[in-house]
Amino acid sequence: MTETLRDILEAAAHGIFPAPDGGTTVVPQPSPRDAGVFAFTAHSVIATDEDPDWVHATLRAQDCDALAATMNARFLTALMDRTGRESDTIDVMTVASALPGEPPLALTELDDPAHPRVVSSRRRRDEVRVWAAEGGVLVLGRGVAGRLEVAVEVGEEARHRGLGRELARCARQLSGGEPVWAQVSAGNARSMRAFQAAGYRPVGSEVLLSARPRSAGCSRSRS
Template identity: 70%
Template sequence: METLQDILDAVARGVLPPADGATTVVPQASDRDAGVFAFTAHAVVFTDEDPQWVYDTLAAVPCDALAAPMNPRFLTALLERTGRTAETIDAMLVGSPLPGEPPLPLKEITDGEHPRIVYARRRRDDVRAWTTEGGVLVLGRGIAGRLEVSVEVEEGVRHRGLGRALVTAARQLAGGEPLWAQVAPGNARSMRAFQAAGYLPVGAEALLLGAG
């Protein structure tokens, strides 16, 4: 049986699920993470709920079948059934690792109580963070153990290319594995920075958050 990690590993290699209009339901890779991925004409629902309930609920959504997995009615039903919460539907991007040294000086944060580390630990494991003048870079293992990146740039130093430099540096710190990013589609500034740094959009995701 194909696992969530199998699907993500294939996508990172450029092999998307078949564009057949279907929805695949797979178990969660961890208790923490459940949700929905939408690729081109194919969706993946990762949940420990009964797959038949998922298919029956999708069939009852009054919209085109291709849109049903990300339709608010289905997501609301899934949230209510699982007792989880959600924040937004994000664009999902992936970048291949890069050789060489980061293009800017970085200092690793060793204080485990740093606010950025505390925040990242709510969604990721093995969190590491670095600072540079005006910015913070965070790496950690998220959905199905994939390596994920997030960055923060201070308002006073924006529009100078720091965001692009940080997400480029993340690819050089990835240790030879693909690096994933979740970006709100409305955050055009961040989307442009990731794409300029070589990250490719591969789909959309709705992450369902547990109570913890």
């Protein structure tokens, strides 16, 4: 039975990773929206509906360390050109198990589809839920391959008080027993420290490829 991206991510959430053999596994996209490159220790997974033979041939053509080829800018550019997609940034993948109990923060769930955080989250996630706390916002939704993802936002006036860490921890208590994923830009040291302090552990890196908005010169629309 062929592994899916969901299988691989669910296993990684429980500490079981692809074999560190220097290889690359190509799997189908779990949905038209979700494509990307996921790098674990000495093994990468590429979710794309493109020809796997093309993927492997393009990787072999990279003039760089084979273990780093999938995250090499030249390969990512070739993949985006091939698929007509675009990327934001390379993020660190982190994940944490669920926690029992009720969140210690006073959270108010927002039921406002026009809220800016709801609108932006729904571009990348399904089943989005948003909670407000004094000075911050917590978002949960289903992202790549249906995994449960968290994002937090802390207002400038509430920073340096540990609120980001507390919100990230609250997500673990709101997850309904599922592991929670968070993607953090490698250069965002403040956010990385907050998530690690809340119990999220780094498991790899990823770059997501999204369909380009319909515009002049682009024939594909965002899913």
